[in-house]
Structure formats: structure tokens, C-alpha cells
Amino acid sequence: MIPTKHGHPDVSMTSDTELDFNSALAELDKGLRSMKPGEQCEAIVKFPALFEKYPFPILVNASFLKLAEVFRNGTNFLRLWILRVCQQSENHIKKVQNVDEFVKRTFSVIHSNDPVARSLTLRLLASLAPVVPEHVGVHHSVRTALDSFDAIELQAAITAAEAFASKSEVFAIQLFDKIAEKIQSLSCPVETKIQLLPILKHMGSDAPTAARVRHICEELLEQNFPQALNVQTLDILTTFAEQTTAQVEDQVNLLLRRLRTDPNRVVRIHCLKNLKKLAKKGYLWNKEQTNNLLEITPGELNQIEEALVLEVLAELVTNEGVNSLDLLPDSPVHVLWKTYISANNLKVASAALRLLSHLAARSPVEADSFDLILETNRALESLLLSPTCMEQAEVPIGRTLMTKTLSAAVELGRINKDVCTLLAETLGNRLVDLQLGYTLSSVCEALSFLGDKYQLSLLPILSKVNLCISRFICDVVEEEEKSRLKEQIMV
Numbered sequence: 104m105i106p107t108k109h110g111h112p113d114v115s116m117t118s119d120t121e122l123d124f125n126s127a128l129a130e131l132d133k134g135l136r137s138m139k140p141g142e143q144c145e146a147i148v149k150f151p152a153l154f155e156k157y158p159f160p161i162l163v164n165a166s167f168l169k170l171a172e173v174f175r176n177g178t179n180f181l182r183l184w185i186l187r188v189c190q191q192s193e194n195h196i197k198k199v200q201n202v203d204e205f206v207k208r209t210f211s212v213i214h215s216n217d218p219v220a221r222s223l224t225l226r227l228l229a230s231l232a233p234v235v236p237e238h239v240g241v242h243h244s245v246r247t248a249l250d251s252f253d254a255i256e257l258q259a260a261i262t263a264a265e266a267f268a269s270k271s272e273v274f275a276i277q278l279f280d281k282i283a284e285k286i287q288s289l290s291c292p293v294e295t296k297i298q299l300l301p302i303l304k305h306m307g308s309d310a311p312t313a314a315r316v317r318h319i320c321e322e323l324l325e326q327n328f329p330q331a332l333n334v335q336t337l338d339i340l341t342t343f344a345e346q347t348t349a350q351v352e353d354q355v356n357l358l359l360r361r362l363r364t365d366p367n368r369v370v371r372i373h374c375l376k377n378l379k380k381l382a383k384k385g386y387l388w389n390k391e392q393t394n395n396l397l398e399i400t401p402g403e404l405n406q407i408e409e410a411l412v413l414e415v416l417a418e419l420v421t422n423e424g425v426n427s428l429d430l431l432p433d434s435p436v437h438v439l440w441k442t443y444i445s446a447n448n449l450k451v452a453s454a455a456l457r458l459l460s461h462l463a464a465r466s467p468v469e470a471d472s473f474d475l476i477l478e479t480n481r482a483l484e485s486l487l488l489s490p491t492c493m494e495q496a497e498v499p500i501g502r503t504l505m506t507k508t509l510s511a512a513v514e515l516g517r518i519n520k521d522v523c524t525l526l527a528e529t530l531g532n533r534l535v536d537l538q539l540g541y542t543l544s545s546v547c548e549a550l551s552f553l554g555d556k557y558q559l560s561l562l563p564i565l566s567k568v569n570l571c572i573s574r575f576i577c578d579v580v581e582e583e584e585k586s587r588l589k590e591q592i593m594v
Contacts, residue, residue, distance in 0.1 A: 123157070127153055127156075127157070128153070128162060128165060128166065130146075131146045131149055131150065131153065131166075131169075132146075132169060133146075134146025134147075134149075135147070135169060135170075135173055140178070140180065140181070143173070143177070143181055144180070144181065144184055147170070147173070147181065147184045147185055147188060148184060148187075148188070150166055150170065150188050150192070151188055151191045151192050153166065154166070154192050154195040158195060158198070160198040160199075160200060163195050163196075163198040163199060164198065164199050164200045164201060167189075167196065167199050167205055168199075168201060168204060168205060168208070170185050170188065170189075171204075171205045171208035171209050172208055173185060174208065174209050174212065174227070175208045175209065175211055175212060179217070179219050179220055179223060182212070182220065182223045182224075182227075183223060185227070186223055186226055186227050186230070189227055189230045189231075190230050193230065193233070196230065196231065196233075196234060197233065197234055199234065202231075202234055202235060205231075206228075206231065206235055206238060206241070209224060209227055209228070210224070210228070210240065210241065210244075212224040213225070213228075213244050218251070218253040218255060218256045219255060219256075221248065221251075221256050221259075222253070222255045222256040222258070222259035222260075223259070225244075225245065225248055225256070225259035225260055225262070225263045226259045226262055226263065228241050228244075228245070228263050229259075229262050229263040229265075229266035229267070230266075232263075232266040232267045232269070232270045232271075233270060236267060236270035236271040236274070237271055237273065237274075241263075241267070242267065242271075242274050242277070245260055245263045245264050245267060246264075246277075246278060246281055248260035248263070249261070249264060249281055249282075249285065257295070258298065261295075261298050261299060261302070264278060264282075264302055265301055265302045265305070268302050268305040268306070269305045272308045272309070275302075275305045275306045275308070275312075276306065276308075276309050276312050278302065278306075279306055279312050279315065279316070282299055282302055282303065283315070283319055285299055286299055286300070286319060286323070287319065287322075293328060293329055293331075293332055296323075296328075296332060297331055297332055297335050300320075300332075300335045300336060300339055301335070301339070303316050303319075303320070303339050304339050304342045304343065307342075307343050307346045307347055310347075313343060313347055313350075316339075316343065317340060317343060317350065317353075320336045320339055320340050321340075321357070323336050324336055324337070324357075324361070330367055330369055330370060333365075333367075333370050334369065334370060334373045337358065337361070337370070337373055337374065337377055338373065338377065340354055340357065341354060341358070341377040341380055341381060344381060345380060345381070345384075348384070348387065351381055351384050351387045352387060352389075352392075354377075354381060355378065355381055355387075355388060355392050356392065358374045358377055358378050358381075359374075359378070359392060359395045359396060361374050362374040362375065362378075362396075362399070363395075363399065368405065368408070371408060372407060372408060372411065375408060375411035375412060375415060376411065378396070378415045379411065379414055379415045379418050382415050382416075382418035382419045382422060382424065383418060383422050384422065385418070385419040385420070385421075385422035385423050385424025385425075385427070386422065386423040386424065386426075388419060388424050388427045389427055390427045390428075390429070392427070393416075393419065393424070393427045393428055393436075394429075394435070396412065396415065396416070397416075397435040397436060397439060398435070399412065406446075406448050406450065406451055407450070409443060409446075409451050409454075410448075410450040410451045410453075410454045411454075412439075413439070413440070413443060413451070413454035413455050413457075413458050414454050414457075414458075416428075416436060416439070416458050417454065417457045417458040417461050420458065420461040420462055420465055421461050421465075425462075425465050430462070430466060436458075436462070437462075439455075439458075440455045440458050440459045440462075442455075443455040444456060444459065444478075444482045444485075445482075445485065447489065447491045447492070448492075448495075449491075449492040449495040449496060449501050449504055449505075450500075450504055452486055452489070452492055453486070453504040453505070453507065453508045455482075456479065456482050456483060456486060456508055456511070457507060457508060457511040459475060459478060459479050459482060460479045460511040460512060460514070460515045461511065462475055463475035463476045463478070463479050463515055464514060464515050464518060476515065476518075476522055476525070479512070479515060480525055480526060480529050483508075483512055483526070483529055483530075484529050484532075484533075486508070487529075487530075487533045487537070487542075487546070488533075488536075493537075493542055496541065496542045497540050497541055497542065502541045502545075505541070505542055505545050506545055509530075509545050509546065509548070509549040510549075512526055512530075512549060513526075513549050513552045513553060516552075516553045516556065516557075516560075517556050520557045520559070520560060523553050523556060523557040523560040524557070524559075524560040524563065526553060527550060527553045527554070527560045527561055527563075527564060528563055528564060530546050530549055530550055530553075530564075531550065531561070531563070531564025531567045531568065532564070532567070533546060534546065534547070534564075534567050534568065534570070534571040535567055535570060535571065535574075543571075547571070550564075550568070
């Protein structure tokens with residue numbers, strides 16, 4: 104109830120609200136009871152809006168029970184619309200109080216002779232997984248449906264299986280044998296195996312089951328399956344390694360081996376993307392693994408792969424993996440960034456600069472760190488002077504890369520006042536040359552972060568900052584004047 108200014112509950116407001124949603128529910132109930140399919144559909148599709156307007160448990164509970172009754176006795180067309188309502192109202196379905204009754208009414212359709220009706224029921228049950236994750240009857244029906252010969256019902260069963268496996272550890276473990284049997288079966292189509300694989304990523308909570316999942320996935324990779332299945336399998340294994348620290352070393356070795364031996368560039372790119380994910384656990388990498396990554400010769404890679412290798416190494420350095428790298432002046436990691444730091448491709452040059460910046464910030468030897476800081480400063484200046492890279496920086500992907508590059512420079516500038524002043528001068532010198540656009544705004548933002556850390560670091564470039572602001576104001580005034588003249592001409 105809503106209190107008034109005197110502290111007493113406002114009964115009239117509560118009564119009005121209750122009357123409104125009761126009237127709305129009665130009107131929709133009338134539509135559900137109509138003998139005309141069109142009016143029934145019209146009533147069904149209005150329920151999500153009703154839940155948003157009146158999100159009260161008593162209303163939500165009554166509404167879903169009515170929909171469950173229509174689902175049980177209605178046509179497949181009506182069941183489809185009720186399924187969509189349940190999928191759109193995931194946040195409200197948790198408010199259903201009589202969950203068992205709702206499941207009982209809808210679950211009865213699973214025994215229908217119509218495979219379409221059964222598939223709609225399975226998808227509806229999938230949307231109920233957060234509410235009834237441990238329903239034994241539903242678990243049994245989902246496992247049984249996975250043996251269906253009807254393609255539509257099988258797809259619905261896979262959807263339901265993944266939904267319940269993500270919510271119930273018990274169901275995930277019980278489901279393993281069924282999924283393993285189908286994946287290893289020669290009669291199971293590759294498309295179905297690809298759909299089944301994502302279910303395995305929910306089976307990592309139990310150590311023995313996780314080991315069996317890894318064994319099956321590794322067997323799949325050894326067979327001559329299409330690219331899509333290999334990529335999916337690698338992604339599943341990486342997800343497992345992220346969840347289970349003990350599998351990180353084995354997964355890194357597997358990805359590095361596939362990276363060197365697999366001729367398919369798509370698979371290799373996915374290997375590098377997965378290595379980047381595992382680089383967030385850089386403290387678990389060893390020198391042999393980082394050396395294997397660095398031994399890949401530049402001629403073997405395209406530009407996307409080159410950038411990804413640099414990004415993996417940069418991620419390693421930022422996540423305590425610097426100890427697994429040889430940081431001597433002529434070591435492979437230094438040779439690598441020197442090779443790509445002047446690339447005309449923004450993605451490659453940006454990744455190399457970020458690697459260099461992270462190395463400079465985390466180098467254990469102070470003298471080497473200072474040299475790397477100077478190299479970073481020169482590389483940043485060179486990047487901002489490159490017409491090709493600046494042109495690429497104005498497209499959406501290039502904007503993201505430029506933001507990451509300048510963020511790395513700002514992070515480096517936080518080391519001390521001298522480094523901050525050095526980088527601020529480099530960025531400030533470019534303010535006059537850069538055209539109005541995303542790069543200029545990003546440089547200004549980076550300068551503001553540097554100035555926020557060490558305020559005096561911006562003193563040497565104040566005149567250039569003022570000149571940039573004046574130029575920006577003049578351009579804005581000029582654009583407004585052009586717009587005003589254009590409007591006058593149009594009139």
C-alpha cells in the first residue's frame with residue numbers, strides 16, 4: 104500500500120490498481136475462452152505487456168495458469184504463441200507461485216502423438232529451467248526425446264537439454280552418457296553433433312565427468328571432421344580449461360599444436376582467440392609454451408593471425424605471464440614487436456604497440472624499462488603520424504583499436520611523473536595536426552587521464568591544447584552558420 108502524507112496507507116490507490124489489473128485480466132480471459140482463433144491469439148500476445156504494466160505475483164501466477172490451460176487443450180498454433188510469451192517473460196515467470204500446477208498442465212502435452220506438439224512442449228519446458236531445474240519427470244522426458252527420429256523434436260530436445268544442464272549439475276552428469284553415445288555414433292549427422300557439443304560445457308562441475316568430456320573432445324579433433332565441428336570442439340575445451348585450472352596447461356599445448364599443424368586458417372584463428380582467453384591465466388603458462396608461440400615465423404601468418412599472436416603475448420604480460428618470457432634485448436619477444444611496430448595495418452601496429460607498452464610497464468630491469476618506454480613513445484608518435492593508420496582509425500573497428508592503444512599508453516604514463524610528461528608531450532604535439540574526428544577526441548581523452556594523474560604533466564602543452572579548443576570552437580560555429588544559411592535558402 105502507498106502511504107499518504109499523514110502516514111496512513113492510501114487504500115483508494117491500491118484498490119484502483121487492483122481493479123485495473125483484474126479488469127485487464129478478465130478481458131484477456133474472455134479472449135482466451137473465445138471460439139475464434141484470432142481473438143485467442145490477440146489475447147495471448149497481450150500478456151507480456153500486462154506483466155510489464157502490473158508485475159504483481161498474484162496476477163502473473165493467475166495469468167500463467169490460464170495460459171497453461173490453453174496450452175494443454177489448444178492447437179499447436181496457440182501453443183506457439185504461448186511459448187513466445189513465456190520466452191519473452193523470463194523475468195516474470197519466476198513469480199509463478201503454483202509452479203507444479205503450471206508444469207503439470209503443460210507437461211501433459213509431452214505424451215501427445217504429434218511430434219510438433221511435443222517439440223513445442225520441450226521448448227516451453229526449456230524456458231522453465233530456471234524455475235524447475237530439478238524436476239525428475241522433465242529430465243526423463245528430455246533424455247527420451249534426444250532419441251527422437253523427428254528433426255524438429257530432436258532440435259527442441261537439444262535446446263531443453265542445454266537449458267536444464269546449465270541449471271542442474273545432477274542432470275548434466277546424468278546426461279553425459281547419452282550425449283557421449285550420440286557424439287561418438289557414426290550414424291549421428293555432423294550437424295547434430297555440432298548442436299550437441301555446447302551441452303558438454305555445462306559438465307565441468309564434476310572432475311571425473313570433466314575428464315571424460317575432454318577425452319571425447321580430443322578424440323573428435325583427431326578425426327577428419329568439418330571445420331565447424333573442430334572450431335566448436337576447441338571452444339568447448341577452452342571453456343572447460345577456464346573453469347578448471349588443472350586443464351589450462353594441457354589446453355594451451357593442444358591449441359599450440361593445432362596452430363602449428365592445422366592448414367585451415369579459420370581453425371588457426373580460433374586457436375589464437377582461445378589462447379588469448381587462456382592468457383588471462385598467464386601465471387600458469389611456462390617458458391616452453393611461450394617459446395612455441397614465438398617460434399611461429401611471420402611468413403606463416405596473415406595479418407589477422409599476426410595481430411592475434413601479439414594480442415596473446417600482450418595479454419600474457421598483463422596477467423603475470425611476463426615470467427615465462429625471455430626479456431633479454433635480442434630475445435624473440437623483442438624481435439617480434441620490432442618486426443610489426445611500423446606495420447601499415449592498424450590492427451597489427453596497435454597490437455605491437457600495446458605489447459611494447461605492457462613490456463615497458465612490467466620490465467623487471469629499470470634500465471631496460473626506460474629504453475622500452477622511449478621505444479613506446481616513438482612508436483606512438485609514428486602511429487599518430489601514419490596516414491594509413493589514421494584513416495583506418497575512423498571506422499568502427501579502428502576506433503576500438505585506437506582506444507585500446509591509447510589506454511595502454513595512459514597505463515604506462517601512470518608509472519611516474521616523467522613518463523607521464525613524456526607521453527603527454529607526444530600526444531599534445533599531434534593535437535594541431537589531427538583532423539576533427541574520433542582519433543582527436545580519443546587523444547584529448549587520453550590527455551585528460553594523464554593530467555588527472557599528474558596535473559603538471561600538461562603544462563608544456565597548454566598552448567597547443569588551447570589552440571585545439573579554439574579550432575574546435577571555430578569549426579562548430581562555422582558548421583552552425585552553414586546550417587543556418589542552408590535553412591534560409593530552403594525557406
